[in-house]
Amino acid sequence: MTNFELYNPTRLVFGAGQIVKLKDLVPQNAKVLMVYGGGSIFKNGIYEQVKNALEGFSITEFGGIEANPHYETLMKAVEVIRKEKLDFILAVGGGSVIDGAKFISAAVKFEGDPKEILYKRMAIRDNAVSFGTVLTIPATGSEMNSGSVVTIAETQEKLAFGGPALFPVFSVCDPNVIVSLPKRQLQNGVIDAFTHVMEQYLTYPADAYLQDRFSEGILQTLVETGPRVVEQPDNYKLAANFMWSCTMALNGLIQKGVPTDWATHMIGHELTALYGIDHARTLAVIAPNLYRVLFSAKKEKLAQYGRRVWNIQGDDTDAIAREAISKTEAFFDEMGMERKLSAYTPDYAATADIIVKRFEARGWAKLGENGIVTPDKVKEIVEMSY
Ligand code: NZQ
């Protein structure tokens, strides 16, 4: 296990009926910008719950933050905050709205061109506007981490950034919000969280026994609840365990003291940027092939995962590791994922070359644990995914 620091200042308020607590969570006398997405909160009653809880507060609303939030839209919210001199952001939505709030928070007081936050992948340490969240879809963990992914629509680029000043002050997570989610979004949430764990777990053995058990526990809980929660989102037991698993998958805990990969995400973000494919679905296309291409580096951990998460028996490490990849694919299939890029776009032939060129232009020659995901490997993984 390597040395680490754990810092997570987000107050997580979890459970049924907790949105009413907003009145104690949002600072009194704050001038709030409430940001939300395309309007689902009006249909499922979440908007009403938030407004009722915050009766008497000064709230300006900014809606229309799209899935895979656009820099261009977020800059309009930045202007509203500057003009109206607002001092707190409340994000009511999923990863896209929360990530959008993080960018807005970082950009308001940023001196210079805010696009640089994205292009230079800046670590935002101070001068951010405080924000809280009401989570409406379990998936990204954005409600309890300091990362964000923003799309520049003009150039079709999807870029990640973050920093210690970008943790939400609080996040309200009421599992009942999932009742109104379309099945596709529920499936996405399960697979996004599952892949978050894999990115931080499926590398090489690092003598981090507890982190491994945390990760395996989250994976097992997602396997146990995922297929059922997408059929019965009104089952509170399933909803609560699903939501908590998604938060725990990416709130920083399981990555401490261990190597991490994240190449599946980096490649996946390009597929969303180029073709508009849902984030989680890009991961299901890429991940199994990444495990195949990097088999020799990952096989010890693949076999551990196969034994402990999928109960595969035997002594042959290679055979168990291969079966573990097949089990993962079968799970993705069960969760309604397509696993070929050609299922999403007929124009996939040049994708590998485009992605490799983009990575090279950004100086990303060595992704993954120990930099093992080099441009030739990226090309092989993407071509295998056509
Ligand atoms: O926009 P509205 O109308 O609200 O509809 C949304 C959206 O269309 C809908 N929705 C959300 N809650 C709902 C609901 N519909 C009915 N009932 C509800 N309760 O669901 C759709 C998807 O929402 P979105 O926020 O885009 O989903 P998700 O949470 O999966 O977020 C995806 C974004 O997060 C980024 C992704 O790249 C993507 O941009 N990620 C952020 C991460 C982070 N900050 O740590 C890590 C992830 O790996 C990921 O990259």
Ligand code: ZN
């Ligand atoms: Zn993700």
